[in-house]
Structure formats: structure tokens, C-alpha cells
Amino acid sequence: MKTYAAVIEYLFARLPMFTRDGASAIKKDVGNTLAFCEVLGNPQNQFKTIHIAGTNGKGSSSHMLASILASAGYKTGLYTSPHLLDFRERIRINGTMISEASVIDFVLTHKDFIEELQPSFFEVTVAMAFDHFAKEEVDIAIIEVGLGGRLDSTNIITPEVCLITNIGMDHMNLLGDTLVEIAGEKAGIIKPQVPVVVSEKDPAIADVFITKAQAMEAPLCFATDRRQVLSTKLVEAGMKVNVLRLEDSQQQDWLLDLSGSYQQKNILGVLSVVDVLREQGWKINDTQIATGLSQVKTSTGLQGRWQILSKDPLVICDTGHNEDGIKEVVRNIEATPHQRLHIVIGAMRDKDLSHMLPQLPQDALYYFCSPDMPRAMPANELAEKAAGYGLKGLAYAEVPQALAAAKEQYEPQDLVFVGGSNFVVAEILALYRP
Secondary structure, X not given: OOOHHHHHHHHXXXXXXXXXXXXXXXXXXXXXXXXHHHHOOOHHHOOEEEEXXXXXXXXXXXXXXXHHHHHOOOOEEEEOOOOOOOHHHHEEEOOEEOOHHHHHHHHHHHHHHHHHHOOXXXXXXXXXXXXXXXXXXXXXEEEEOOOOOOOOOOOOOOOOEEEEOEOOOOOHHHHOOOHHHHXXXXXXXXXXXXXXXXXXXXXXXXXXHHHHHHHOOOOEEEHHHHEEEEEEEEEOXXXXXXXXXXXXXXXXXXXXXXXXXXXXXXXXXXXXXHHHHHHOOOOOOHHHHHHHHHOHHHHHOOOOOOEEEEXXXXXXXXXXXXXXXXXXXXXXXXXXXXXXXXXXXXXXXXXXXXXXXXXXXXXXXXXXXXXXXXXXOOHHHHHHHHHOOOOXXXXXXOHHHHHHHHHHHOOOOOEEEEEOOHHHHHHHHHHHOO
């Protein structure tokens, strides 16, 4: 096991992996992560962190904050999941992925302990990230929760600030059947005296965060109580967002290189986190915020968020894969001029499609597919379920086959959208990789 490919194959094949195995891979406590980090010298205590949870928006928000902090001159770690094309996307410093040599060295050094501990794939990855950030002496690291929050492997840090983004219906088999239950799991990242920002104030669940923050004596703010978006405008470089700061009625224009409509929700949480950091003494000026927001994709490598893959034919992908995510995707589709709409879509077996499929437009041509993943729902089964919601199309065994069929049917002024799952998007991105 001397090559990067061999080490990655070992991790993928040897360890329980949620993306492949589903709920059976989830270890519902932080014991293994604590044990692993103890062996590593508790690297999670050797650098500052920001902890981010949420159903949708946590990935984009993590990348925005990483870009802003790097623009402000801080050596910034970023831990996210899942990856799309390369495992190393999960662990970055100032946009640079962990080296293949570092991955090899970590796994070979700790292989015996991994065999003894029997951790999940995610637990090993979290430990690797913390070890890497400590060794590289980052100033701060943005740590994205994998699933939920309370029992997530990342929940062993004491951050400078916590951010909780949108709460929606997803992973109900693991997190609960109601928004209140799901919010309770996300609120599990709130720590004693650590400030917490919640991006959206949903009256149905606001009390969950208020109660937990009071119990933890943690200063709490809802970003929508501080700012509101007055307008957005799509431009060649991305999206201009006009934001009103409520305390002094000051308006600020921000240019995002991320053009999905949902980013107007995420930016409010991000700006409120920056407020907290500034209050703590972090040096971040408005110019650095503007630079960071306008260069998220280039400075962090973020992909798959309302990403235009080609203009002729017009092919756009997005990783939204639950009720709220699909609602936002549909808003973006409606805002994109087109004649016919072609949708290439796949899903995982454990996905609650009863919340997702009703959001999709019935007047589109569908190309149902199954990503190359054991957890994937067979294309025929997805087509059958979709038909119950008035969505009509053909089933294709493989993602590239479905895209090829959509492009064959494409005519000028049409739009091909690809999504439904991170793994569908990952296979499409691989096809468009330079």
C-alpha cells in the first residue's frame, strides 16, 4: 500500500462509509474520534475553528468564510464533505488540497490503530484533517459538520463561533421526522459561552436554538435580525447582492462568484459570523470581505453550486438533493431563460422522495439515471416513483448515458439541468474536467 490510489482504495473498501453504506456507517457518538485524536496528541485543540451545521447552505457558507479569512491574510483550513472528484477536496488550506503524500503517510502511520479502533471512513477523515491543520499551524479552520451536529464526529471542537444555516427535511431516518427534531440535532453544536449565528429565523424552530443557547449561556443572533437582502442581480461574474444592515440602515453591495439564488440566504449568515469575529479581534475589513466573496470558487475550489458546465449546449449542475435544495434549484431554473427543459436526475435509495419529487416541474423531459454507487436507487425505480408525481421520461443505467441522451434531444435555447444527488453531479463534473 505505497501509492495514493492504494491508500484511498483501502479507506473506501475497509471502512464503513455513509456515502456507500448509508445509515449503517454512522457511529452515533464521538468516542472513536476522541480516541483517535488522543493518539494524535489532540490536534483539534491546537488551532482556532469555526463550526458550521445545517441542512442546506453549510458547504457554500464554509467556503465563503474560508475565502474571506484567506483574503484577510489568515492561514485558513477548510474541512468539508463529501468530495466530488478527489478525496483530498475534503481537507484544504488556503484552497490547496492536502497532498497525496500526507494522506499516504497518515494512513500508513496509523494503520494498526485504525484496524484496532474500527472507525468509520468519516471518523478517520476528521482525525486526518485535524492532524493536518495542527501540523501546518493554520490560524483558523472552518469545520463543516458531516451529518446532524450533536453526535457528529466534528463535534469535539470548541470553536470561536458556530454557524447554523438552513434547517430542512433531510436524513429523517437519522435525525428525526420533524423540523423541531432536526433543529435539535443541529443545535447540538452550540457550546458553553461560544457565540452562535443562525442564518434564518424560522418561527417554527427559533425556540429550539434560543432555548439551547440560553442553557449554554451562548450569545445567539439570527442573521435575518441584523440584515436583509434588498435585491439580487445576475451578472457575468456571478450575482450582485444588495444587503441592508438594519442597525444603521446602511446598504452594501456584494459581488458573489456563486450565482445560485440560495446564496442570498447564506451571505447573511456569513456576514454575521464576520461581525462576531471582528468583535473578537480578528482583522477583517470590507475590502477583504468583498475580495473573498467574489473569489470563492477560485480560492477554495468549490464546485457543484449552480455551476454552468457548458453554454452550447447550456448544461448546469447543482448538488441540491432534498426538499429545500430542490425548491431553490427550481427557482434558479425559472430564472434562467430557456425553451425546453431537460433534467438528468438520480437519487439514493434512502432518500425521502416524497418531499423532493413534488417540487420538480412536470413540463420537463426527464432522464432518470443511477450513479455508480451501491446506495444509488436504480434508474427504473426512480422513474416509476417520479411517474407518480407526473414526471415523465426514460431510465438510463448510467449517468453519462443519461446526459448523452439529453444532449441528443437538445435544441438551441434549451436548458439541460443535472442534479438530484452529489454523486450524479460528481460523475458529470468528471466528464467536464479539463
